[in-house]
Amino acid sequence: MPIIPTPITIVRLSFISVLAILLIACSDKKNDLQTIDYVQLDKSLLKVEVLSDSLQVPWDMVVSNDRNLFFTEQYGAVSVINLETNQQRKILVIPEVWHKRTAGLLSLTVHPDFKQNPYVYVHYTTKTDSLIYNHLVRYTLKGDTLISPKELLKIKGFTAHNGGRLAFSNNGKLLWATGDAYNGDESQDVNFLNGKILRLNADGGIPSDNPNPKSYVWARGFRNMQGLTVTDKGYIFTSEHGDAIEDEVNLIEKDRNYGWPAIEGLHNLPQEIAFAKANHTKEPVKSWTPVIAPSGITYYGSSAIAEWKNSLLLSTLKAKSLRVLKLDEEGKAITSEEIFFDNHYGRLRDVCVDADGAVYISTSNKDWKPQVGFPLAGDDKILKISLTDKALKKPLLGSKVSALADTKDKAIDAAQLYQNYCVSCHQADGKGVKGIFPALAGSNLVNGSSSNLVKALLKGINRAENPQKMPGFAFLKDDELAAVMNYIRQSWGNQAAKVTEKEIKQNR
Ligand code: HEC
Numbered sequence: 287m288p289i290i291p292t293p294i295t296i297v298r299l300s301f302i303s304v305l306a307i308l309l310i311a312c313s314d315k316k317n318d319l320q321t322i323d324y325v326q327l328d329k330s331l332l333k334v335e336v337l338s339d340s341l342q343v344p345w346d347m348v349v350s351n352d353r354n355l356f357f358t359e360q361y362g363a364v365s366v367i368n369l370e371t372n373q374q375r376k377i378l379v380i381p382e383v384w385h386k387r388t389a390g391l392l393s394l395t396v397h398p399d400f401k402q403n404p405y406v407y408v409h410y411t412t413k414t415d416s417l418i419y420n421h422l423v424r425y426t427l428k429g430d431t432l433i434s435p436k437e438l439l440k441i442k443g444f445t446a447h448n449g450g451r452l453a454f455s456n457n458g459k460l461l462w463a464t465g466d467a468y469n470g471d472e473s474q475d476v477n478f479l480n481g482k483i484l485r486l487n488a489d490g491g492i493p494s495d496n497p498n499p500k501s502y503v504w505a506r507g508f509r510n511m512q513g514l515t516v517t518d519k520g521y522i523f524t525s526e527h528g529d530a531i532e533d534e535v536n537l538i539e540k541d542r543n544y545g546w547p548a549i550e551g552l553h554n555l556p557q558e559i560a561f562a563k564a565n566h567t568k569e570p571v572k573s574w575t576p577v578i579a580p581s582g583i584t585y586y587g588s589s590a591i592a593e594w595k596n597s598l599l600l601s602t603l604k605a606k607s608l609r610v611l612k613l614d615e616e617g618k619a620i621t622s623e624e625i626f627f628d629n630h631y632g633r634l635r636d637v638c639v640d641a642d643g644a645v646y647i648s649t650s651n652k653d654w655k656p657q658v659g660f661p662l663a664g665d666d667k668i669l670k671i672s673l674t675d676k677a678l679k680k681p682l683l684g685s686k687v688s689a690l691a692d693t694k695d696k697a698i699d700a701a702q703l704y705q706n707y708c709v710s711c712h713q714a715d716g717k718g719v720k721g722i723f724p725a726l727a728g729s730n731l732v733n734g735s736s737s738n739l740v741k742a743l744l745k746g747i748n749r750a751e752n753p754q755k756m757p758g759f760a761f762l763k764d765d766e767l768a769a770v771m772n773y774i775r776q777s778w779g780n781q782a783a784k785v786t787e788k789e790i791k792q793n794r
Contacts, residue, residue, distance in 0.1 A: 328593050344649075349640045364391070389444070438490035441479040473547070478669070542566065627682065648666065651671075732774050
């Protein structure tokens with residue numbers, strides 16, 4: 287029977303079509319962004335705008351060659367922001383993602399020719415019974431959704447040290463920086479895929495020019511890489527977390543060994559030098575002690591922000607800042623370091639650049655290590671940094687790190703030592719991180735016999751009941767160790783007698 291429209295259905299239909307037209311019109315409109323800060327460089331003036339907010343740990347970002355910014359959130363979502371309109375939409379939630387500490391949906395990248403090959407590659411952690419894995423999966427973007435998942439690789443995982451980042455090399459190979467999954471010995475062994483730079487064809491196959499044409503391994507000896515980038519000249523750089531000291535930036539070369547766990551950071555101790563000679567290792571191009579917890583790294587080759595051209599941009603977690611590491615002309619060595627947004631937006635997880643030279647940073651203030659004073663309202667955010675002509679409030683400034691910064695002759699500052707070497711695990715309030723890093727406030731070991739504490743700090747702590755180990759601090763001098771021990775013995779309500787330098791010397 288034909289449906290004869292009544293006056294009411296006509297009114298309804300026309301209302302719906304007006305609504306539809308309005309919606310279509312809205313979706314083409316460019317969303318204006320809120321400017322929250324300005325930054326003054328030598329000449330360029332920059333503005334910082336909020337591209338996205340109220341996110342849950344945006345872990346990785348990448349801009350495709352059709353002007354879309356794709357990003358992951360650690361709990362398992364992939365979203366995309368159209369950089370022409372600033373409109374955002376969620377295109378995938380992966381229910382099997384296991385999200386804990388630094389496991390979850392971590393890295394992503396897109397095919398270099400995304401218009402022709404709309405592939406999005408993601409890396410995430412799962413847990414079934416007690417088995418933890420990291421998966422590398424390729425999706426295809428169709429309309430507004432990621433479809434047809436194809437698993438390219440599956441390797442061991444852990445609650446931490448899963449790495450990882452993905453990037454394409456200049457000749458179209460997919461690189462995956464994997465973590466050691468808390469088993470350092472396997473990062474030396476080419477039969478395991480953890481603690482490596484892996485190199486794959488875009489379809490998941492093994493490239494015939496890999497060091498071993500039957501293996502994905504391109505380079506070995508890594509602990510926990512959190513950043514990976516390829517420069518315009520094709521050089522591959524990574525950022526990596528050291529244990530208690532020596533965070534690194536490395537220049538990745540084919541078939542080289544980067545030393546972990548035999549070597550940490552610079553190859554400067556006698557046993558490290560011996561291992562380096564025997565194993566064709568490569569030293570980091572830069573290392574940081576005290577640690578800064580470097581996360582995302584990206585090459586800046588654009589002329590838009592002239593002062594930053596030919597540098598590596600590095601986001602940091604513990605140091606809560608963006609670092610600009612200038613490269614030399616050849617593009618293989620770091621010549622200077624400048625710090626921006628020091629403590630201003632909190633922990634930063636990633637950084638990326640678009641085709642116009644705008645820079646994007648993501649905050650990580652809702653991750654497993656909440657800091658005093660954070661999250662800020664509207665966290666987590668993706669911020670856009672680009673050129674502007676006029677500042678409507680006082681601009682922020684960067685600070686250059688002096689190459690000659692020397693702590694040798696400075697008076698010992700116990701609180702600063704704690705800040706430099708202990709706070710990243712035991713936290714500023716001495717309460718640690720529940721179930722992972724024990725509290726020092728009220729601790730029996732801290733308040734008990736001084737000789738037990740001295741021994742533990744020199745050698746490190748590795749108790750069977752705790753899967754986490756604490757590294758030793760024998761590299762600190764006697765007076766520094768005494769100062770930091772007395773600091774923890776007399777803070778947060780602890781009230782134990784002082785440890786002397788002599789006691790430390792006797793226990794070495
Ligand atoms: C990389 C993380 C990390 C850093 C940095 C670190 N610790 Fe620890 N610490 C741990 C872990 C993990 C344990 C527990 C190890 C275990 O039980 O096997 C621990 C345990 C301890 C304990 C024993 C607490 C108790 O009651 O069980 C003391 C004391 C301690 N750390 C002091 C320090 C001091 C002082 C510093 C800085 C000089 C420091 N730690 C730096 C991870 C860290």
